[in-house]
Amino acid sequence: MTTLDDLPLRDDLRGLTAYGAPQLDVPVRLNTNENSYPVPDDVVEAIGKAVQDELRDLNRYPDRDAVALRADLAAYLGHGLTVANVWAANGSNEVQQQLLQAFGGPGRTALGFTPAYSMHPLLAVGTGTAWVDGHRGGDFTLTAADVVAQVRQHDPDLVFLCSPNNPTGTALPPDVVTAVLDVAPGMVVVDEAYAEFARPGTPSALTVLPGHPRLVVTRTMSKAFGFAGGRLGYLAADPAVVDAVQLVRLPYHLSALTQAAARAAVAHRDGLLATVEAIKEQRDRIVATLRSRGLTVADSDANFVLFEVGGDQRAAWQALLDHGVLVRDVGLPGWLRVTAGTPAETDAFLTAMESL
Ligand SMILES: Cc1ncc(COP(=O)(O)O)c(C=O)c1O
Numbered sequence: 001m002t003t004l005d006d007l008p009l010r011d012d013l014r015g016l017t018a019y020g021a022p023q024l025d026v027p028v029r030l031n032t033n034e035n036s037y038p039v040p041d042d043v044v045e046a047i048g049k050a051v052q053d054e055l056r057d058l059n060r061y062p063d064r065d066a067v068a069l070r071a072d073l074a075a076y077l078g079h080g081l082t083v084a085n086v087w088a089a090n091g092s093n094e095v096q097q098q099l100l101q102a103f104g105g106p107g108r109t110a111l112g113f114t115p116a117y118s119m120h121p122l123l124a125v126g127t128g129t130a131w132v133d134g135h136r137g138g139d140f141t142l143t144a145a146d147v148v149a150q151v152r153q154h155d156p157d158l159v160f161l162c163s164p165n166n167p168t169g170t171a172l173p174p175d176v177v178t179a180v181l182d183v184a185p186g187m188v189v190v191d192e193a194y195a196e197f198a199r200p201g202t203p204s205a206l207t208v209l210p211g212h213p214r215l216v217v218t219r220t221m222s223k224a225f226g227f228a229g230g231r232l233g234y235l236a237a238d239p240a241v242v243d244a245v246q247l248v249r250l251p252y253h254l255s256a257l258t259q260a261a262a263r264a265a266v267a268h269r270d271g272l273l274a275t276v277e278a279i280k281e282q283r284d285r286i287v288a289t290l291r292s293r294g295l296t297v298a299d300s301d302a303n304f305v306l307f308e309v310g311g312d313q314r315a316a317w318q319a320l321l322d323h324g325v326l327v328r329d330v331g332l333p334g335w336l337r338v339t340a341g342t343p344a345e346t347d348a349f350l351t352a353m354e355s356l
Contacts, residue, residue, distance in 0.1 A: 024326055079207065110159070159188045197279065209237065325349050
């Protein structure tokens, strides 16, 4: 049987394993921070109609620049943003890959702060960008002084910040982004995949965009919008950044069906985003309940919670799975991450935790 070792694979890909959160068929799936609520009937109908309207024209390529969708997303974001400030792709993963293609690459470096979103280093490797694993404080916090020191030390072409941070769940203090912008020699990417779940008073990096052409804020419809299967991520930045990613994107990367479905979803955002408050309630319930049982739990501004299991997290992960509850082992010794879903899913998770 042919293996990877028999192929003339790039040297820097040898020995790597592909990204892969387990996709197991269990009753309670709380491991990939999806929105547990299905798409409401009226939105299903609207998306179905929008997609249907495109079918006869599938002989033609789609709008290469997805202008109408980008205008809709700019209107959703507000902050005075227009179509020229927004770019969209198949998930924020693809947006970040395009940023690395445009601003990273061989001979260039990207700096992130572990633990953060595990795809950032993988996207860097895939684009031939050297990844520098920066560090956080013992309690996962990231102070402006700490980040500035690491940016000065490594002189990266890109800095990746994640707020609210996956897997810890906590949003960055606002002064961290501005402090990094003051000293970073290259691009600063703030991954705000979970922005809609942030606790009140947590500012978005969108507020800092004016006057900062090297700042990029990435967002996704995979979480709050409950549109993970639709694959739609986007960025907001100076129009020059949008010009830059257009140099590397594949032509017609966003299918006509994706654009139509995403536009219908954005038009029905009130119905889709109605689940956010219910999810935040479950998140706060998980945090409070686990803390009341003496566990250490990270503050969460997201739709998930990182908690300490007080022992081998792999054994705890398996024990929860044996109770039909799939959570995420993010590789942090002693910690697990659980997605906040429906009240019934929280019940199942907390009951399973009780039996550990
Ligand atoms: C921090 C963060 N950024 C980006 C993504 C990817 O989102 P998308 O589905 O838009 O590619 C995820 C998904 O889990 C995430 O946690």
